[in-house]
Structures are given as C-alpha cells and as structure tokens.
Amino acid sequence: MRFYRGEYLGNAGSNSGHRKAVGFTAHNLGRPVTIESIIEHILDDTRETPFISVSASARIAARFAVDYGAVYEIELPSAVELVNPCSFIIDWLIANGVWKGEMFSRAQEALLMATNDEEWLVIGHIPHLAITQVQDIDYRSLR
Numbered sequence: 001m002r003f004y005r006g007e008y009l010g011n012a013g014s015n016s017g018h019r020k021a022v023g024f025t026a027h028n029l030g031r032p033v034t035i036e037s038i039i040e041h042i043l044d045d046t047r048e049t050p051f052i053s054v055s056a057s058a059r060i061a062a063r064f065a066v067d068y069g070a071v072y073e074i075e076l077p078s079a080v081e082l083v084n085p086c087s088f089i090i091d092w093l094i095a096n097g098v099w100k101g102e103m104f105s106r107a108q109e110a111l112l113m114a115t116n117d118e119e120w121l122v123i124g125h126i127p128h129l130a131i132t133q134v135q136d137i138d139y140r141s142l143r
Helices: 016-022 035-043 059-066 086-095 104-115
Strands: 003-007 051-055 068-077 081-083 119-122 131-138
Touching: 003 059, 016 068, 016 131, 035 051, 035 081, 035 086, 035 104, 035 119, 051 081, 059 068, 081 131, 104 119
Parallel strands: none
Antiparallel strands: 003 051, 003 068, 051 119, 068 131, 081 119
C-alpha cells in the first residue's frame, strides 16, 4: 500500500537523505496498542507511542512538512503492521458501549482528526527501503 509522510526537517535535526538511509522508528516500541495510545498519538501529538503516522494523501502529508521539510512516498511491505485508527476507534466504542463522557469525547475528536488527515498508524518501524520517493519542500523561498 502507498502512503505519505510529511516531516518538518528544521525540527527533526535530520535531513531527507538521512531518513532515506534509516527509515522511521517509533519512539516507544514497548508500549502496547490500545485505545489510549491511539488517542494520545492523534490528539496529544505525543511521541510516547508505538506509532508512526502516515497519510493516504500526499497533499495532507505536505501540510506536516510545514515551511521547510520533506514528503516521503512510502510503499509499505506486507510485513509492516498497520492500524486504521478510524476503524479501531469505532470498533472500540461499539464493543465497549462508550457513548458519553470524557473518553467518548476524546475518541470522537481523534476519529475526526484521523479521518480529516486520512491517517494510518504504522506500528514500530518503516524500513528505509519502503521510502520510494522524497520531495524536499521549502515554502520559505516562495515568500
């Protein structure tokens, strides 16, 4: 499956060539995949999850590259674990009968954000060989 990831390089301390050489690794590989970890990843933009966000849309990924960054086209091998957060959240809400309260509100907000960003979550690692193309972006030069 083809996905895209936008990254602001000025903040990452790396460059697109570095990512092409090493790939992407989640910051907290030992944390289990739970509704809480998915919601925290999406809403709180925490790095303390086992996920790497990717989008089905290159246009949306470019938004995350901000003014100076890169958009990576990624062709994920079948061995890579992938979570559709929208399906996961909906299935969890139904299975647990959660229809009100703070958890419902946070789940609803995360669902909306994940839907708008066409977001998928890769568990653990995106191998460097999965990165098929890199587009460096420098919107600062257009100002």
